[in-house]
Amino acid sequence: MSVSVADVIAALDAAYPRELAESWDAVGLVCGDPAEPADRVLVCVDPVAATVDEAVERGARLIVAHHPLLLRGVHGVAADSAKGSLVHRMIREGIALFCAHTNADSANPGVSDALAAALGLTVLRPLAPHAGDAATGIGRIGELPEPEPFARFVERVGAALPSTAPGVYGAGDPDRPIRTVAVSGGAGDGYLAAATEAGVDAYVTADLRHHPAGEHLEQRGPAPALVGVTHWASEWPWCGQAAEVIRAAGNVEVHVSTRCTDPWNVRANGSTK
Incomplete structure (x- = not known):
């Protein structure tokens, strides 16, 4: 039986109750239809271009991220803005985004x-x-x-x-x-x-x-x-934990992203990550 976005959300809400989130936080479904299937899920720390790219490459129907994409109040998600472009791309590709932040903490x-x-x-x-x-x-x-x-x-x-x-x-x-x-x-x-x-x-x-x-x-x-x-490194181990929560929701293929989304990538000695 197909697992829906709503089924995965129910499992995540049970593991990471939203009432545990800080009052300033923004957790839950950011975009996507809860009724759509979620047979393939990508779990990551940051919902950024690199992880959205990975979701598209893997054919994921849902991204579960730790950090919120839209933490501050917004009045629009125009496609010519960095975060707006991600929202538009996920919608075009049929990918939902769910975030579990301080409730998962x-x-x-x-x-x-x-x-x-x-x-x-x-x-x-x-x-x-x-x-x-x-x-x-x-x-x-x-x-x-x-x-x-x-x-x-x-x-x-x-x-x-x-x-x-x-x-x-x-x-x-x-x-x-x-x-x-x-x-x-x-x-x-x-x-x-x-x-x-x-x-x-x-x-x-x-x-x-x-x-x-x-x-x-x-x-x-x-x-x-x-x-x-x-x-990023301190929170990446959570991705494996969240993946197990999602697998328990039913017949769903879960991938943990290993793409480093830490912003620091060059050391003074010239080495790169």
Whole structure:
């Protein structure tokens, strides 16, 4: 029996309830007909030209993306604008677009659970739990099977996540034993204080800014060592998790995009991603 766009949406809504989304977020169906078949689905982090190209090449009828295409309010989607051109192309090609953003961040399991699993962590609890529900929330706190030096842990992160031009960088004593770890997929320096309060040995997140990171490391008392990764790399493991949710919806072929949509592509030494 054919799986429809609505069937896939129902499975995703059950796994990533929309009520968990932040008030400013834009999640759900962006374009497409819920009644149309979705026998082939592409899962990605970013709904951009590269992933729309891939969807067309693979004959996908639905793109499931983590990041919203139209996060801010818009008054039109003219085809001569970057995002409008994507909307027009998807409609012409018969491709629907569905986005699960901060609801997927907070769900259990969600984005940070996928990141924790990629790093070999056993999840203990959310980093910043939702009020009234200790099982959901932003980020996760987990632990390694055995302690390992911080330098080796940074290498672990680099080996676990897809390669990007900026790579993985750490801030801390290379010999510090690391056992408990906080992770937050996406931009997470707003949770530096939460990671410190949790008493973890290290914190892995993306988009670490100079001043918040520096002030964190200079504070009195113990502070977690920091591991910085790119935004796309930190959230890419979720694609595999979401793909399993979609497969459970019925007879549907699901592809996880491996195209790097991280914007940074050239290093100072001249290498490219």
